[in-house]
Amino acid sequence: xxxxxxxxxxxxxxxxxxxxxxxxxxxxxxxxxxxxxxxxxxxxxxxxxxxxxxxxxxxxxxxxxxxxxxxxxxxxxxxxxxxxxxxxxxxxxxxxxxxxxxxxxxxxxxxxxxxxxxxxxxxxxxxxxxxxxxxxxxxxxxxxxxxxxxxxxxxxxxxxxxxxxxxxxxxxxxxxxxxxxxxxxxxxxxxxxxxxxxxxxxxxxxxxxxxxxxxxxxxxxxxxxxxxxxxxxxxxxxxxxxxxxxxxxxxxxxxxxxxxxxxxxxxxxxxxxxxxxxxxxxxxxxxxxxxxxxxxxxxxxxxxxxxxxxxxxxxxxxxxxxxxxxxxxxxxxxxxxxxxxxxxxxxxxxxxxxxxxxxxxxxxxxxxxxxxxxxxxxxxxxxxxxxxxxxxxxxxxxxxxxxxxxxxxxxxxxxxxxxxxxxxxxxxxxxxxxxxxxxxxxxxxxxxxxxxxxxxxxxxxxxxxxxxxxxxxxxxxxxxxxxxxxxxxxxxxxxxxxxxxxxxxxxxxxxxxxxxxxxxxxxxxxxxxxxxxxxxxxxxxxxxxxxxxxxxxxxxxxxxxxxxxxxxxxxxxxxxxxxxxxxxxxxxxxxxxxxxxxxxxxxxxxxxxxxxxxxxxxxxxxxxxxxxxxxxxxxxxxxxxxxxxxxxxxxxxxxxxxxxxxxxxxxxxxxxxxxxxxxxxxxxxxxxxxxxxxxxxxxxxxxxxxxxxxxxxxxxxxxxxx
Numbered sequence: 001x002x003x004x005x006x007x008x009x010x011x012x013x014x015x016x017x018x019x020x021x022x023x024x025x026x027x028x029x030x031x032x033x034x035x036x037x038x039x040x041x042x043x044x045x046x047x048x049x050x051x052x053x054x055x056x057x058x059x060x061x062x063x064x065x066x067x068x069x070x071x072x073x074x075x076x077x078x079x080x081x082x083x084x085x086x087x088x089x090x091x092x093x094x095x096x097x098x099x100x101x102x103x104x105x106x107x108x109x110x111x112x113x114x115x116x117x118x119x120x121x122x123x124x125x126x127x128x129x130x131x132x133x134x135x136x137x138x139x140x141x142x143x144x145x146x147x148x149x150x151x152x153x154x155x156x157x158x159x160x161x162x163x164x165x166x167x168x169x170x171x172x173x174x175x176x177x178x179x180x181x182x183x184x185x186x187x188x189x190x191x192x193x194x195x196x197x198x199x200x201x202x203x204x205x206x207x208x209x210x211x212x213x214x215x216x217x218x219x220x221x222x223x224x225x226x227x228x229x230x231x232x233x234x235x236x237x238x239x240x241x242x243x244x245x246x247x248x249x250x251x252x253x254x255x256x257x258x259x260x261x262x263x264x265x266x267x268x269x270x271x272x273x274x275x276x277x278x279x280x281x282x283x284x285x286x287x288x289x290x291x292x293x294x295x296x297x298x299x300x301x302x303x304x305x306x307x308x309x310x311x312x313x314x315x316x317x318x319x320x321x322x323x324x325x326x327x328x329x330x331x332x333x334x335x336x337x338x339x340x341x342x343x344x345x346x347x348x349x350x351x352x353x354x355x356x357x358x359x360x361x362x363x364x365x366x367x368x369x370x371x372x373x374x375x376x377x378x379x380x381x382x383x384x385x386x387x388x389x390x391x392x393x394x395x396x397x398x399x400x401x402x403x404x405x406x407x408x409x410x411x412x413x414x415x416x417x418x419x420x421x422x423x424x425x426x427x428x429x430x431x432x433x434x435x436x437x438x439x440x441x442x443x444x445x446x447x448x449x450x451x452x453x454x455x456x457x458x459x460x461x462x463x464x465x466x467x468x469x470x471x472x473x474x475x476x477x478x479x480x481x482x483x484x485x486x487x488x489x490x491x492x493x494x495x496x497x498x499x500x501x502x503x504x505x506x507x508x509x510x511x512x513x514x515x516x517x518x519x520x521x522x523x524x525x526x527x528x529x530x531x532x533x534x535x536x537x538x539x540x541x542x543x544x545x546x547x548x549x550x551x552x553x554x555x556x557x558x559x560x561x562x563x564x565x566x567x568x569x570x571x572x573x574x575x576x577x578x579x580x581x582x583x584x585x586x587x588x589x590x591x592x593x594x595x596x597x598x599x600x601x602x603x604x605x606x607x608x609x610x611x612x613x614x615x616x617x618x619x620x621x622x623x624x625x626x627x628x629x630x631x632x633x634x635x636x637x638x639x640x641x642x643x644x645x646x647x648x649x650x651x652x653x654x655x656x657x658x659x660x661x662x663x664x665x666x667x668x669x670x671x672x673x674x675x676x677x678x679x680x681x682x683x684x685x686x687x688x689x690x691x692x693x694x695x696x697x698x699x700x701x702x703x704x705x706x707x708x709x710x711x712x713x714x715x716x717x718x719x720x721x722x
Contacts, residue, residue, distance in 0.1 A: 006301040013293040017285045025278040032271055037239070040267040041228050044241035044260035047188040048226070051195070051258045052245045054186035059156070059251055062174060063140040065095055066158050070170050073101070073117055096172045098122050101160070103168035122171040125157045134252040135159035135169055142251040144197045151176060152201040156251075180204050192261045198247070198254035209238075209261060217242045217259055225255075230264070237264040303331035310338055319346030351493055354382040358497055362504045366511055368392060371504045372404050375476070375497065382497075383478060383490045385462075389453045391421065391475040395509065399423040401474075405453055421449050423472075431465040432472050450477065464494050466502045473505050518613070526569040529576055539656055544568030546652035546696075547645075553692040554648070564645045567620030571649055574604030574621070586663040598633045601625055619643040624650050629683045647686040651677055651693050654684075 098119030116122070125131055125143045134141055136159060145153040154174045160167060183195055183204045192207035200218050213231050217240070220227060226243035241260045247253040303325045313321035319342055325335035358378045362371050372390045379388045391401040400422050423431075427446065447454075450461055458479035466474045476498055478490070526540035547568045551561050575583065578600050582593050589597065604621040608614040623637060623646035630638030658673035668676070674694075681690035 005304065006297045009297055010290075010293050013289045014286060017289045018282060021278070021281060021285060025282070029271060029275060029278070032274070033268065036268050036270065040239050040262055041241055043188070044191055044239065044262060045226070045228070045243070047186075047191045047193065048241055048243040048258040048260045050186045050188065051183055051193055051260075052243060054182050055195070055245050055256065055258075056247075056250070058179070058182035059140070059142060059247070062095060062156055062172075062178075063158065066099075066140065066156060066170060066172050069096075069099060069117075069172070070101075070158065070160060073099075095175055095178045097175050099170065099172045101168055101170055120173060122155055122173050123153075124171060125155065131157075131252060140251055142247060142253040144199050144201070144253075146199050146201060152197055152199060152203070154179065154197065154203070176203070190262060190266060194259040194261070196257040196259065198256055200257075203256075207261075209259065213238065213240060213261070214259070217257060221255075221257055238262070239264055239267055303327050303335070307331070307335060307338060310335075310342070314342060314345065317349075319343075319349055351382045351489070354378065355493055355496055358382070359500045362497070362500050363507075366508060368505055368508045369404075371501060371508060372474070375501055376404055379476075379478075379494070379497070382493050385478040385490065386481040387453070387458055387479040389450075389477040389479070391449070391477065392505075393472055393474055399425070399428055403453060423449065428472055431463070431475060432467060432470065434465060453477070453479075462491070464491070464498050466498050466505075468502050468506050473502055476501075522566060522569045525573060529570075529572050539660065540569050540572060542656045543571065543649065543652045546655065547649050549696050550648050550652065550689060550692050551645075553695055554689070560645070563616050563620070564648060566614065567617040567624075567645050568649055568652070570604065570608065570614070570617065571621050571624050571653065572600065572604070573607055574600035574602065576607070577603045584663050588664070598625075601634055617645070620645040620649055622646075624653055626650070627684045628686050632684075642686075647689050651685050651689050655693075 096119065098121060099117040100122040101115045101117060102124055103113050103115075114121075114124070123145055125141055131141055135157060138159065141157040143155050143157065145155065154176070155171055156174055157169055157171045159169045179195075183193060184206075187193055187206060192209075193204070194202060194206070194209050194214070195204040196214070196218075197203050200214070202214070210231070210233060216229070216231070221242060221244060225246075226241075228239070228241040231238040231240055239262045243258050244255040245258060246255055248255065306323050306325055310321050310323040321342060322339050323335040325332045358375065361374045361378070369392075372392055376388050376390055379385075387405065390404045392404060394400045394402070400420055402420055427449070446461075446463065458481055460480050462478045462480070464476040464478070465472060466476060476494060478494065523541070526544075529540060544565055547564050548561055551564045556564065578596060582589065582596055585593070601622045601624065605618045608618055608621060620643060622634065623643050626632035626635065626637045626642045626646060627650075628639060628642070628647070630636050655673050655677060658668045658676060659670055661667045677685060677690055677693060681687045
């Protein structure tokens with residue numbers, strides 16, 4: 001039945017059978033639903049009206065009882081026992097929680113001579129001129145006191161008159177239980193009622209209504225005194241009818257609201273049996289019709305449904321999907337063709353996915369060897385060859401190259417990647433001018449180049465020259481054994497990857513040239529600074545080497561070591577702006593001269609500031625003369641507020657300065673300089689940096705760092721002379 005054609009045939013049978021029955025059922029149920037809905041709303045409207053009358057009558061009855069209480073109390077002033085007091089006690093339990101008398105002159109404020117007759121002290125009503133006039137006319141007033149977190153307190157006020165002793169007014173708090181009794185006595189069957197006071201708080205609710213229903217009633221009741229609506233809730237619909245209770249004239253209070261509600265499911269219960277009968281008739285009709293339709297549908301459309309399912313699987317990317325149809329007709333032939341197409345699409349999609357992944361990896365590579373190894377380790381996932389090799393041409397342009405295969409670079413001396421080969425001029429010319437991919441077999445002129453990687457049953461190679469600006473950048477070699485079948489798609493995919501490899505190799509070459517230029521420029525700047533004084537020749541390079549050794553001992557990352565290297569080479573660049581007479585002065589510097597010397601970190605920062613590549617090392621340049629105890633310059637930073645690279649550089653800088661001759665003193669012995677570093681740990685130097693410096697000093701294999709006559713290798717930055 002998932003087939004559109006099957007649904008069309010089946011639907012035609014069902015439509016012819018069910019259309020008359022369905023139309024009759026829909027019309028009948030619709031008419032019944034309308035009638036039941038109208039009756040329900042009329043019933044709830046009448047219920048709201050009854051409760052409104054009951055509340056008004058209840059308030060009138062309470063007013064009469066309150067007058068009786070007031071008269072009884074006024075005629076027995078000063079008596080603590082007796083019949084009237086017992087009567088008041090009984091009424092208090094049933095209808096009032098408390099009764100308080102406020103004499104004239106006390107105002108409407110709490111206290112001020114107010115006397116609580118029994119129960120909870122009552123609060124005076126709001127002080128308004130309208131209330132005074134209303135009470136003076138002999139009528140009662142109802143007001144509500146809202147208390148956060150508890151139900152509202154409903155009060156009734158009545159002026160004293162007639163036989164009452166003194167003049168004033170009475171306030172009684174109506175018992176909530178009595179209000180519920182008033183509503184429940186008028187509550188009709190099958191209808192839920194919620195009574196809201198003038199402040200919108202729930203006074204009574206036979207069934208808790210959703211807060212949103214109450215809020216909606218509160219929003220519209222000011223526009224109309226009564227109305228009705230439906231409210232959808234989870235699993236059911238509420239039929240809601242509301243009306244206002246007019247208390248303004250009789251009790252000087254804002255209108256209260258009666259909300260009558262009924263579940264639509266309860267209201268429409270009579271429709272259940274009729275609906276069930278119609279449903280049973282419809283189900284029976286469908287079963288009978290299905291017996292005649294499904295048989296024919298299955299014979300014709302089951303194969304079509306299988307083909308449709310297979311097509312949807314292909315659309316979702318499931319290229320492993322196969323369709324099995326054994327009908328012995330055209331559907332079976334169509335299924336076989338579909339399976340062949342699915343397999344072909346699977347291979348093509350896999351090749352495209354792998355090609356895209358390899359291209360992304362290649363284009364993001366920054367080193368030539370990593371680019372080549374990425375190609376070698378992934379090429380056979382899209383090319384059906386037995387082995388892959390790559391000839392990476394050297395940048396010298398003399399025809400030399402290195403051979404890489406999958407797994408090259410392991411450090412094994414027999415690794416083909418470590419074996420250089422040389423292309424002759426004729427071989428280079430042939431590879432650079434060919435329009436295709438030469439195939440190398442027995443006796444071919446290129447066979448000697450492939451000797452280091454021949455064997456393992458490889459009978460022939462297909463060479464793919466990779467050209468950059470008409471020059472050979474590399475050669476991709478694909479080897480095939482006796483059982484391998486070369487297909488034209490292999491060359492197409494290899495060419496797509498090869499074109500991207502050429503771009504990546506060119507980018508990597510540019511990055512290498514740029515890195516060499518940066519290192520050379522940085523070294524030239526450092527040597528230019530050191531050459532300003534014969535006493536500091538080679539100082540920046542020696543300090544850099546020692547700083548990197550300390551940084552590696554402390555476990556710095558490659559990025560942090562690179563920043564340390566650049567900061568070390570350029571840490572004294574600000575001395576370009578210091579007069580040579582001060583730098584080479586053999587005597588003690590004056591305060592003014594020393595102040596000029598202290599300016600060189602800031603001058604270095606200003607020199608480097610316009611260069612974006614050196615922004616990260618400015619803290620090293622400006623802080624390498626700060627002291628761990630805060631007595632350094634230029635800012636007097638202390639502790640970890642000093643940049644870590646500057647703390648490392650400070651140790652290396654002082655050590656090299658102490659072990660070098662200066663115009664004003666001779667060089668110290670290395671052990672004396674070492675002792676100075678250790679003794680000043682925690683004061684001038686970071687203790688952690690000094691501790692790692694000590695490890696380097698004590699380690700025998702690192703002693704070359706402390707000699708001035710040996711070259712030291714800076715990781716990733718070549719070799720320099722100290």
